[in-house]
Amino acid sequence: MHELTTRRQVEFSDTDLGGIVHFSRFFVFMETAEDEFLRALGGSFVFTHEGRSGGWPKVEASCQYLSPARYGDLLEVHLEVRKVTRSTVTYDIVFSRGETVVARGKTTSVCCAVRPDGGFESIAIPAPLAGRLRPAPG
Amino acid sequence: MHELTTRRQVEFSDTDLGGIVHFSRFFVFMETAEDEFLRALGGSFVFTHEGRSGGWPKVEASCQYLSPARYGDLLEVHLEVRKVTRSTVTYDIVFSRGETVVARGKTTSVCCAVRPDGGFESIAIPAPLAGRLRPAPG
Amino acid sequence: MHELTTRRQVEFSDTDLGGIVHFSRFFVFMETAEDEFLRALGGSFVFTHEGRSGGWPKVEASCQYLSPARYGDLLEVHLEVRKVTRSTVTYDIVFSRGETVVARGKTTSVCCAVRPDGGFESIAIPAPLAGRLRPAPG
Amino acid sequence: MHELTTRRQVEFSDTDLGGIVHFSRFFVFMETAEDEFLRALGGSFVFTHEGRSGGWPKVEASCQYLSPARYGDLLEVHLEVRKVTRSTVTYDIVFSRGETVVARGKTTSVCCAVRPDGGFESIAIPAPLAGRLRPAPG
Numbered sequence: 001m002h003e004l005t006t007r008r009q010v011e012f013s014d015t016d017l018g019g020i021v022h023f024s025r026f027f028v029f030m031e032t033a034e035d036e037f038l039r040a041l042g043g044s045f046v047f048t049h050e051g052r053s054g055g056w057p058k059v060e061a062s063c064q065y066l067s068p069a070r071y072g073d074l075l076e077v078h079l080e081v082r083k084v085t086r087s088t089v090t091y092d093i094v095f096s097r098g099e100t101v102v103a104r105g106k107t108t109s110v111c112c113a114v115r116p117d118g119g120f121e122s123i124a125i126p127a128p129l130a131g132r133l134r135p136a137p138g
Numbered sequence: 139m140h141e142l143t144t145r146r147q148v149e150f151s152d153t154d155l156g157g158i159v160h161f162s163r164f165f166v167f168m169e170t171a172e173d174e175f176l177r178a179l180g181g182s183f184v185f186t187h188e189g190r191s192g193g194w195p196k197v198e199a200s201c202q203y204l205s206p207a208r209y210g211d212l213l214e215v216h217l218e219v220r221k222v223t224r225s226t227v228t229y230d231i232v233f234s235r236g237e238t239v240v241a242r243g244k245t246t247s248v249c250c251a252v253r254p255d256g257g258f259e260s261i262a263i264p265a266p267l268a269g270r271l272r273p274a275p276g
Numbered sequence: 277m278h279e280l281t282t283r284r285q286v287e288f289s290d291t292d293l294g295g296i297v298h299f300s301r302f303f304v305f306m307e308t309a310e311d312e313f314l315r316a317l318g319g320s321f322v323f324t325h326e327g328r329s330g331g332w333p334k335v336e337a338s339c340q341y342l343s344p345a346r347y348g349d350l351l352e353v354h355l356e357v358r359k360v361t362r363s364t365v366t367y368d369i370v371f372s373r374g375e376t377v378v379a380r381g382k383t384t385s386v387c388c389a390v391r392p393d394g395g396f397e398s399i400a401i402p403a404p405l406a407g408r409l410r411p412a413p414g
Numbered sequence: 415m416h417e418l419t420t421r422r423q424v425e426f427s428d429t430d431l432g433g434i435v436h437f438s439r440f441f442v443f444m445e446t447a448e449d450e451f452l453r454a455l456g457g458s459f460v461f462t463h464e465g466r467s468g469g470w471p472k473v474e475a476s477c478q479y480l481s482p483a484r485y486g487d488l489l490e491v492h493l494e495v496r497k498v499t500r501s502t503v504t505y506d507i508v509f510s511r512g513e514t515v516v517a518r519g520k521t522t523s524v525c526c527a528v529r530p531d532g533g534f535e536s537i538a539i540p541a542p543l544a545g546r547l548r549p550a551p552g
Contacts, residue, residue, distance in 0.1 A: 012311055012321050013304045013438060015431040017184070017485055019256065022427055023196040024169070027162035028289045035288055045288050046155070046347060058161040062200030068258065071322060071431055118157065120206065150449055150459050151298055151442045155291040155347055162289060166427045173426055183426050184485060209293055209460060293460070295532065299472040300445070303438035322431070334437040338476030344534065394433065396482065 002081045002136040004037040008095075010073040020068035027061055030093045030105045033079045037091075043129045049113050056109040057120055059088060063105040073097050080136035087111050087122040089133060140219045140272040142175040146233075148211040158206035165199055168231045168243045171217045175229075181267045187251050194247040195258055197226060201243040211235050218274035225249050225260040227271060278357045278412040280313040284371075286349045296344035303337055306369045306381045309355045313367075319405045325389050332385040333396055335364060339381040349373050356412035363387050363398040365409060416495045416550040418451040422509075424487045434482035441475055444507045444519045447493045451505075457543045463527050470523040471534055473502060477519040487511050494550035501525050501536040503547060 008029050016022040035045055038056075047054045069075060075095045083090040088110045095102040112120040125133065146167050154160040173183055176194075185192045207213060213233045221228040226248045233240040250258040263271065284305050292298040311321055314332075323330045345351060351371045359366040369381040388396040401409065422443050430436040449459055452470075461468045483489060489509045497504040502524045509516040526534040539547065 011304070011308050012430060013307060013436055016426060017429040017431065017433045018193045018195060019431045020195065023199055024162050024165035024427060027165060028287070031162070031289060032287050044348070055156045057156060057158065057206070058203050060200070060202050061161055062198070064198050065196050068195070072320070149442070149446050150292060151300060151445060153293040154288060155293065155295045157293045160289055166425070169427060170425050182486070210458070294469050294471060296471065299475055300438050300441035303441060307438070331432045333432060333434065333482070334479050336476070336478050337437055338474070340474050341472050344471070 001037075001041055001132055002134040004033060004040060004079045006033055006036055006077045006079075008032070008075045008077050010069055010071055010075065012071055015071050020070055023063070023065060026063050026065075026095065026103050026105055027107075029075070029077060029095065030061070030063075030091070030107050033077045033093055034091055034107065034109065037079055038129075041129055041132045047126070049123060049126055052113040054111065054113045054123070055120070057112055059108040059110050061105070061107040063103055065103050067097075067100050067102050069095070069097065069102045075102060081133060082106070082135060084125075084133045084135055086124050089125070092136075139179055139270055140274040142171060142178060142217045144171055144174055144215045144217075146170070146213045146215050148207055148209055148213065150209055153209050158208055161201070161203060164201050164203075164233065164241050164243055165245075167213070167215065167233065168199070168201075168229070168245050171215045171231055172229055172245065172247065175217055176267075179267055179270045185264070187261060187264055190251040190253075192249065192251045192261070193258070195250055197246040197248050199243070199245040201241055203241050205235075205238050205240050207233070207235065207240045213240060219271060220244070220273060222263075222271045222273055224262050227263070230274075277317055277408055278410040280309060280316060280355045282309055282312055282353045282355075284308070284351045284353050286345055286347055286351065288347055291347050296346055299339065299341060302339050302341075302371065302379050302381055303383075305351070305353060305371065306337070306339075306367070306383050309353045309369055310367055310383065310385065313355055314405075317405055317408045323402070325399060325402055328389040328391075330387065330389045330399070331396070333388055335384040335386050337381070337383040339379055341379050343373075343376050343378050345371070345373065345378045351378060357409060358382070358411060360401075360409045360411055362400050365401070415455055415546055416548040418447060418454060418493045420447055420450055420491045420493075422446070422489045422491050424483055424485055424489065426485055429485050434484055437477065437479060440477050440479075440509065440517050440519055441521075443489070443491060443509065444475070444477075444505070444521050447491045447507055448505055448521065448523065451493055452543075455543055455546045461540070463537060463540055466527040468525065468527045468537070469534070471526055473522040473524050475519070475521040477517055479517050481511075481514050481516050483509070483511065483516045489516060495547060496520070496549060498539075498547045498549055500538050503539070
């Protein structure tokens, strides 16, 4: 599986005094799409790996803002897997409203186990999830 | 003026169940540093330009996460102006805790006036603010 | 109409380091239910009234937290209109997960028009919305 | 100790499209004041108690909104301990801007230890913190 299309309704609290969605909210929208994608593959942001807690902290995140999104907008969110390594997954996420591209985001998450001291340690993406993650063609 | 150093205390609500600052919060931290910088230059995220409301919506934002930040951390935030064009300013923002670099962010904001239809229109950065914005050397 | 039942999936970013939904997020969840209710009645948090912008700022909000909600929970959200006055609506909102009541909230919003100076002025709830708002029995 | 006065600068991201601080943000502001108060007493939202993790989840929270707060406002935040029981502390928090009272909030937090199953169990507020918490007179 290499993509997911979902939707996101802009809420009143997503906006700022400029009357548009605050730019930081798109990163939450991206994460929620990633979450939905992981669940569709049988994964989760929270898991147990060899007796330790595991998670997917972000390594990198970016977004280009092309057209303002506003309260009440129903955004189409299209996520594609761009790259998979032993421990990381990079996603491209495009937000659109009808024909208008609103924003283009990218995030990279790293599969980690929590060490006894509370720190994170990257681990190989556990099977069978690893076997189901496929980069989008092109 | 081309830089600003400020501080940010991590709040309980900045964290997520992974026990670290949620990645989206760094974008808010960046914006607050940008705000403080603009104010130090006599500017603001909210202004009036030739009778119209003006603002600084983001064009692009990105962040690399190098080391987790946690509740109670007092982060040093160092902002530098990377690039200035007629309408835009690009900032590099480095978050650190002691000797440890926690995250490196970059944002580009565009100076805009609000059109009567509510849309944004990029404008030249008004004087005297434009005259005070200097890219950091190097 | 006097009630609405909807659902809310807890997102990763709704949680804090305690592993539960941050208490402030329930107020956002309440507002989103109120929004959905207003829309079902043909209203909106944003409207125009006699040529002025209008909205529904909060007068009061409260919440009792009875059982923690966690990442991935699908909460049932039941909203009831408790009281309607000339300008205000008070809602009771109950969050539950299966048989467990997670939280009980209450908010009061006041119907306002924006004055030329930017301030808010309470106004009578416009028809036909006013005619459709009914307090729940009991 | 029974009170604390601190300040909070309204950030751009605290606002919504109505041009005012979103009502949910005041609950974050309250929590940050509570945090500062606990720290002043030698406590913290995160602690260890008899080998278990501990925290202060909210039992109840409410706020009355009396006057809008806006971007750039520097709010004075006055917290008072209203009530202390074996496990809980109730705070009154008043937000003001100059002579204007902006909002009046109240929160009750319960001192908890985390059970092995991840649930919370209320515990007696540990000494010496318990000995330092005093309800405000009147």
